[in-house]
Amino acid sequence: MARKTYKERCLVLRKTKLGEADSIITLLARDGRQIRAVAKGVRKPASRFGARLELCSVVDVLLYPGRSLDVISEVRCVSTNDACRTGLEKAGAAEVICEFLEKLTRDGAATGDRVFALTEVAFAAIGRGTELQAGMFAAAHLLKAMAMQGLRPAIHECALCGAPLDKVGFFDISMGGALCADCAGEAASSPVDVAIVPWIDLMLRSTFDELSRVEQAPVRKLLDVGESWMREHLSLNLKSIPFLKSLY
Ligand SMILES: [Zn+2]
Incomplete structure (x- = not known):
C-alpha cells in the first residue's frame, strides 16, 4: 500500500x-x-x-x-531562530547542537519528545543571550540531552558504589561521574578537575531561563566535559566542538 x-x-x-x-x-x-x-x-x-x-x-x-x-x-x-545564525559564538553553539542531534539520531534512534522541546528552548536562549553565554547554553544542552538518554553523571553519590557524597573529591568520565575515595583509588582512569563539578550540576538542574542569569561560566571546560562524555558513553565525535571551544 x-x-x-x-x-x-x-x-x-x-x-x-x-x-x-x-x-x-x-x-x-x-x-x-x-x-x-x-x-x-x-x-x-x-x-x-x-x-x-x-x-x-x-x-x-x-x-x-x-x-x-x-x-x-x-x-x-x-x-x-535567526538570532542563532548571527555571530561566531551563537552560530557555533547552534551548530554544535545541530551536529550532536544529527549524529545522535543517525541510525534510527529516537530521542523522545523531551529532547525536541529542550532544543527549542536552547535555541531561544542562544538567540536572546550574550556571545559569552552561547557556548554555555550549548554545553548545557549536551549535558541535559544526554541525561535524558539515561546518561546523567553521578554528582551527589558515588557512580560505582552509590555511597552518598557531601563533597565531590573525584570525578571520572569513564566511570560515570563522582567517585568516593575508596572507589577512586581502584577505578579512576579519566579524571577531571573537580572544580568543574558544581558547574556540571548547575547546567543539569537549572532551566535555560535560570542559566540566562549566569554571566561567566567556564565555557571551554564545560564543553570539554560534554565532549568527553559523549565520546566515552555514546562514541560520538563532533567536528564543530573544537571551533566553538577555540572561541572561549
Ligand atoms: Zn564508591
Whole structure:
C-alpha cells in the first residue's frame, strides 16, 4: 500500500547539497526521530521555501514518499531562530547542537519528545543571550540531552558504589561521574578537575531561563566535559566542538 503525504513539525539540523539545485534536509521530528528529506529546487533564487529551511528553524513540513528519501512539498515557518545564525559564538553553539542531534539520531534512534522541546528552548536562549553565554547554553544542552538518554553523571553519590557524597573529591568520565575515595583509588582512569563539578550540576538542574542569569561560566571546560562524555558513553565525535571551544 502506498504511503500517503504526512505533516511533521521539525527542527532543521542540516542541509546537504544534492545535484544542481536540490538539497537534502536533515530534520528532527517532534518525537525525536530523524527525517532526511529532499527539498527540490531550494537552491534556486526563486525557490518557494528555500529560505525557510535554514539551520535551527522550527518548521511545519508536508512530506510525501519518494523513491529512497521522502520529499518536502510545503514548508511553514514556526520560528526562524535567526538570532542563532548571527555571530561566531551563537552560530557555533547552534551548530554544535545541530551536529550532536544529527549524529545522535543517525541510525534510527529516537530521542523522545523531551529532547525536541529542550532544543527549542536552547535555541531561544542562544538567540536572546550574550556571545559569552552561547557556548554555555550549548554545553548545557549536551549535558541535559544526554541525561535524558539515561546518561546523567553521578554528582551527589558515588557512580560505582552509590555511597552518598557531601563533597565531590573525584570525578571520572569513564566511570560515570563522582567517585568516593575508596572507589577512586581502584577505578579512576579519566579524571577531571573537580572544580568543574558544581558547574556540571548547575547546567543539569537549572532551566535555560535560570542559566540566562549566569554571566561567566567556564565555557571551554564545560564543553570539554560534554565532549568527553559523549565520546566515552555514546562514541560520538563532533567536528564543530573544537571551533566553538577555540572561541572561549
Ligand atoms: Zn564508591
